[in-house]
Amino acid sequence: MKDPVFVVHGVANRDREEFTAAVSVLAAAAGVDMVPVHWGDLGAQDRFIDAALPVHQTGPDGLRDGEAPQPLPAGPFTAALLGETIDEGRQLSQVDAALRAQLAAANDAEDEGLRDGAGQGLDPDLVVEFVREAWADTEWLSRTADAQLLREAGRALAHALLDETTPGSDDPYGGLRGGEADSDSRLRSLVRRRLDDLDRVAGAAVQAMGARLNHAVRSRFGPGTTRFLGDVLVYQRHRDAVHARVREIIDEVDPGLGRTPARPVRIVAHSLGGVIAVDMATATVPLWTESLVTFGSQAAFFHVCDPRGGQLTPYGGSLPVELPASLNRWTNLWEPLDVLAFAAAKVFRLHDGTAPVDVLVDHQPGTGMWTHSAYWNLPAVASVIGDVMGRDQQEHGRGPGRSPATGPSPHRFSGG
Structure with missing residues (x-):
């Protein structure tokens, strides 16, 4: 029996059922069995974030739907x-x-x-x-x-x-x-x-x-960026609790998965989920990871700004940081309009001396300008996941990998 791929979401994801539905659609499109790893209930309390966002006032109730914004003052x-x-x-x-x-x-x-x-x-x-x-x-x-x-x-x-x-x-x-x-x-x-x-x-x-x-910017990008920052702050403070949730869901499938080099896990992760996956795979007691696919993620950015610890040395600006054998393969996808997506190849090197593979995902006009959540519905993302995980199955005797399937109609998932 082949092991499933675990999918870790990113920021601002509070709806477990919506995330599970999105993973089902992605699994069908990629032709890979997947298990959703939901930790959003441990994230920032974002119900009242809008109260902290400044707005351009036009009256006692602020800017109303359908009302044109006032011109900005000259300056x-x-x-x-x-x-x-x-x-x-x-x-x-x-x-x-x-x-x-x-x-x-x-x-x-x-x-x-x-x-x-x-x-x-x-x-x-x-x-x-x-x-x-x-x-x-x-x-x-x-x-x-x-x-x-x-x-x-x-x-x-x-x-x-x-x-x-x-x-x-x-x-x-x-x-x-x-x-x-x-x-x-x-x-x-x-x-x-x-x-x-x-x-x-x-x-x-x-x-x-x-x-x-x-x-x-205030109404469309502001809340998304603010929720991103909120979950990042919570994760920095409560990293152990989030890691424990990921470990718990893996254990529900098989308690032996990820604990030794003989039974590594395969992970797909979006946004902050990619940071979580890299942190766990490079921890002092690591989650042994055979293949990792991240999209719209910030692991390299975070490590450059604030070294993550575990088995990772700080980035010195010239030589890339060597990743331990507990993170065997890493494919990192980024979309050109996603301001929260970062490259990994210049910052890290895998234990075999090769770089993580950074893959550009072409911008699709229908995704608009806020593209951080668009990856879930892009055929190119499902195709890369299917190729990487299918190749991994073939190389390690887990049965033939399936080519990416068409799957059901896309589920418009707006979470991280």
Whole structure:
């Protein structure tokens, strides 16, 4: 009889039945018998975490569903959304080129009789001179390094000037064509006014984007990150209790599993579950582990920041840390948008001198931006688990490994 693969979840997992269902779907997709290891009831008390998360207030009850977030106040943070400030000359060169190109195109059209002479009195050099005079007074445009935004501002300014200097225009600044003494001052005022208009539009767009981004971070990413930190803090303080829970569930299958090199376990672990698995496999009295597959995990990050102890030496920055024979094989999966996923190959070496295998899991557009919980439903993850554990079974005489199965419809699991 072959031994099952034990699955250890990560942070913010309180629903045992939901986790068990997710493991069943993963087992079917990977073609591997699995046993869920649930320790979430020992984690942080997260019922009231929302009370500690700051919100952008819009009234006595805060931001309500369906209510647009208020714009953020202007300042360095909001302006930074436009990019780092660059040299003013480089900024104005983008505006200059786009503005001149648009005015030239208008003049070409006039030569073909398409615009009825609009813009023939606009001197590009003079317009650019007035733009340079007014540029420092802009609040948003002068802070952007975005070339496309600057070029669009130049084109839009040219369009506005052409429209308002068309003969017969009702605009009070129309008819800037005769070289009169006050024409230059009128053009200067017109350039400043239209540049101010464009600056306000850019500012409103950035403020709205910043407010919505702030609201998304607070409402979507904030709770997940906070629950992650909560469970990490609890695990650091109550590591023995969590390890005892893992050991208890393994013992329910077979008390001899993981206690000697002759009967190692196989483990799949997500997020903090991977840290738990590595801690147990490298402890002074280890959980002997034949194969470990982690996804979205932080074992290397934690060890670099705070050496884990047990049989592990601290990471010195040049040579990787040697893992004991009690952790025989390690495959570590990470997704590029998962900010809680870390690589293991540079920090650790297995006892045979090889590195843990870091595997990039391609981002799937349907998973959105918070991808830390998406691994459970990704076919690539099930495929890697099936390959690793199936190969392990074949190499150690536990029977032929099964190729990854299609399995039932994916269970949308949002736990860690």
